[in-house]
Amino acid sequence: MNLGGKTYVPKVTVADMASIMCAQNLWRALLDPKEKRSKPTSARIEEPVFQNVIVGPWAATLAGFDGQDLVIAVDVATYLTVVFRLGSRERLRRDFSDALSAALEDLGAPPRTIAMETAVVEAMPIVRLTDRTVSRTLQEVQWFCDLELGYHDDLRRVQRNLNELPHAGRDPCVPAEAVAAMVGRTMAEWNPPNH
Numbered sequence: 001m002n003l004g005g006k007t008y009v010p011k012v013t014v015a016d017m018a019s020i021m022c023a024q025n026l027w028r029a030l031l032d033p034k035e036k037r038s039k040p041t042s043a044r045i046e047e048p049v050f051q052n053v054i055v056g057p058w059a060a061t062l063a064g065f066d067g068q069d070l071v072i073a074v075d076v077a078t079y080l081t082v083v084f085r086l087g088s089r090e091r092l093r094r095d096f097s098d099a100l101s102a103a104l105e106d107l108g109a110p111p112r113t114i115a116m117e118t119a120v121v122e123a124m125p126i127v128r129l130t131d132r133t134v135s136r137t138l139q140e141v142q143w144f145c146d147l148e149l150g151y152h153d154d155l156r157r158v159q160r161n162l163n164e165l166p167h168a169g170r171d172p173c174v175p176a177e178a179v180a181a182m183v184g185r186t187m188a189e190w191n192p193p194n195h
Contacts, residue, residue: 005020016129016191018056018095018120023138026062026071030089030126054182055080055117057128057153059138062086065149071096074141076081078178081141081162083155099159106160113183145181146168 022030060073069086073096076168081097103112104143129135144165148158166173171183 013036018124020073020093020121020124020126021057021059021076021131021134022126023059023129023135026060026086027128029062029069029086030042030092032089033127050099054078054113055178056120056124058096058121058124059131059134060096061129062136063142063145065146068111070145070155071140071147072142072145073099075175076137077139078182079137079161079167079175080179081145081161081175083159085155092126093122093124094162098153102156103163103177106156107163107179109179140155 055075055078057076058073059076060071063070063072070088071082071092072086073082074080080103082096082103084095084099087095100121101114101118102115109117131137141162145158145162148161152158152161162173163177163179167175170178174179
């Protein structure tokens, strides 16, 4: 950007960009084996900046439940929540994309929106979560997720219930309503299906 003959480059933090910010436990699970980590790191590459996305950045953590490793991810802006099994490092983005697709579909999002948002998730950089406020929010959602998992085995139902959970100090306070507002539609227009 040129301001009065001087070039100005706005400071963009990871929190301003679409990314998957991993809590420490998930970050460690995604690291390469130690023998690969001991090699010198490659040169830093520029992270992509996505335009016209509704959700992201995401905060994600790893939680164990009934012997399974589950990823719980919360969109920082809307608190939209997705829950999925951690298969492998290589499949993290694909599994994330599938869970996001299901969440948006359950909210009645248009197919074009679902396609765009899931494509972005598959290309997002994975970074370490360093924001303590976001980390606390993620811990709170994880607590409610643990409660839901005590009642339901179906992860899609769990995330659907979490997306109807109000969060204090937010406007709109319900993630499903926040996502609808981001798309510019009312909840009545979205007409989410009853499952």
